[in-house]
Amino acid sequence: MEKRFIPYGRQWIEEDDIQAVVEVLKGDYLTTGPKIKEFEDKLAQYTGAKYAVAVSNGTAALHAACFAAGIKEGDEVITTPITFAASANCILYMGAKPVFADIDPKTYNIDPKDIEAKITEKTKAIIPVHFTGLPCDMDEILKIAKKYNLVVIDDGAHALGTTYKDRKVGSMTDMTTFSFHPVKHITTGEGGAITTNDEDYYRSLTLFRTHGITRNEKELIRSKEPWYYEQQFLGYNYRITDIQAALGISQINKLDRFLGLRKEYVRRYNEAFGGLDTVDIPFQPDFADSAWHLYIIRLKLEKLDCSRKQIFEELQSRNIGVNVHYIPVYYHPYYSQLGYKKGICPNAEDLYERIITLPLFPKMEEEDVQYIISNVKEVLQKHALVK
Numbered sequence: 001m002e003k004r005f006i007p008y009g010r011q012w013i014e015e016d017d018i019q020a021v022v023e024v025l026k027g028d029y030l031t032t033g034p035k036i037k038e039f040e041d042k043l044a045q046y047t048g049a050k051y052a053v054a055v056s057n058g059t060a061a062l063h064a065a066c067f068a069a070g071i072k073e074g075d076e077v078i079t080t081p082i083t084f085a086a087s088a089n090c091i092l093y094m095g096a097k098p099v100f101a102d103i104d105p106k107t108y109n110i111d112p113k114d115i116e117a118k119i120t121e122k123t124k125a126i127i128p129v130h131f132t133g134l135p136c137d138m139d140e141i142l143k144i145a146k147k148y149n150l151v152v153i154d155d156g157a158h159a160l161g162t163t164y165k166d167r168k169v170g171s172m173t174d175m176t177t178f179s180f181h182p183v184k185h186i187t188t189g190e191g192g193a194i195t196t197n198d199e200d201y202y203r204s205l206t207l208f209r210t211h212g213i214t215r216n217e218k219e220l221i222r223s224k225e226p227w228y229y230e231q232q233f234l235g236y237n238y239r240i241t242d243i244q245a246a247l248g249i250s251q252i253n254k255l256d257r258f259l260g261l262r263k264e265y266v267r268r269y270n271e272a273f274g275g276l277d278t279v280d281i282p283f284q285p286d287f288a289d290s291a292w293h294l295y296i297i298r299l300k301l302e303k304l305d306c307s308r309k310q311i312f313e314e315l316q317s318r319n320i321g322v323n324v325h326y327i328p329v330y331y332h333p334y335y336s337q338l339g340y341k342k343g344i345c346p347n348a349e350d351l352y353e354r355i356i357t358l359p360l361f362p363k364m365e366e367e368d369v370q371y372i373i374s375n376v377k378e379v380l381q382k383h384a385l386v387k
Contacts, residue, residue: 003371007321008294009183012258012363020250024242031241039245040193042252043178047160047170049195051202054245055209058157058179060238061192062090065175066125068194068204069151071096075124079155080110081328081348083129087155088329096124100330102345106283108132108296111347112140119144125151130159130169132325133291134284138164138172153177158293160185161259165287170195175205180244183361185258185291186251188244209238261362262292265369269295269358272373278303278380294325295360297376298351304383312356314379320372323357
């Protein structure tokens with residue numbers, strides 16, 4: 001019997017998750033109801049932030065944070081090229097310019113030294129991305145931000161549950177964004193959120209997700225009639241629904257269990273691949289407790305008789321849903337049209353040529369983990385120059 005396909009990531013929906021959604025469907029509110037605030041409160045409590053604002057997806061969260069930060073046309077914002085395009089696209093949405101800083105070749109995260117080297121008088125903010133769930137060097141990044149009076153919006157799409165020096169991602173910076181896409185640590189179907197400790201950012205974020213409209217009597221500029229509402233700036237419809245929030249509430253109650261399973265599978269991978277001459281396994285410094293969204297091996301191509309593409313295709317042919325995270329953002333044709341050229345982040349470009357993402361998600365079964373380990377080892381050994 002052929003092995004079923006194992007994707008690189010997948011949601012885990014249980015009966016209580018389904019019932020939580022059904023209860024909302026039977027209730028009075030499908031959207032803009034009480035479940036949204038309940039979900040936000042749980043998220044704020046979990047991350048240690050004062051406020052959380054739930055929105056329709058992770059990209060909307062990044063867009064909202066950039067708006068709240070006051071990023072505008074003519075500004076520059078520094079981020080990493082090893083990320084999903086949304087981490088940079090949100091800068092373009094504001095009419096600003098993404099500036100790509102290179103990565104640390106050991107952690108694969110944005111290099112604080114290159115951040116500082118890329119700062120100009122136009123720099124407004126930094127968007128570090130906690131790639132794979134490993135936290136960036138936040139002490140150094142926050143030190144740089146303070147020195148140059150920059151806003152820090154950390155992209156925590158991979159990092160719900162990540163700890164940096166006993167602090168949860170979501171509580172350390174001006175704003176942190178999260179994604180609840182099905183491959184992430186918890187899911188709301190689609191969905192995202194921003195956490196912050198700043199009341200002004202919080203107010204701006206809540207208005208931005210609802211067209212810039214408020215009904216709050218204390219905030220109204222003109223009339224005070226009981227039916228009155230007013231649009232105070234140009235916002236967007238980035239609302240999340242009570243249906244999604246109910247699923248998020250149920251899922252966040254399971255987050256620590258999901259994280260424990262991810263860490264166990266990573267331990268198994270590290271144990272299996274750590275002694276191989278043909279790959280590097282992920283690095284985790286002592287100060288970090290990663291949430292492990294992704295598990296990435298870096299091929300030592302000089303010790304293999306084939307290309308990354310061949311390894312990738314052979315694993316795919318065995319129904320292992322390998323992937324590559326990520327194509328450097330400025331490689332995309334759209335960014336080429338904006339004038340970005342290869343060569344600006346050599347460490348990131350070298351990493352891209354060598355990496356393969358292996359499946360990692362809580363619902364994996366013991367036989368899945370063992371199957372992946374044995375087949376990856378078999379393919380790598382087959383192509384090793386020294387047998």
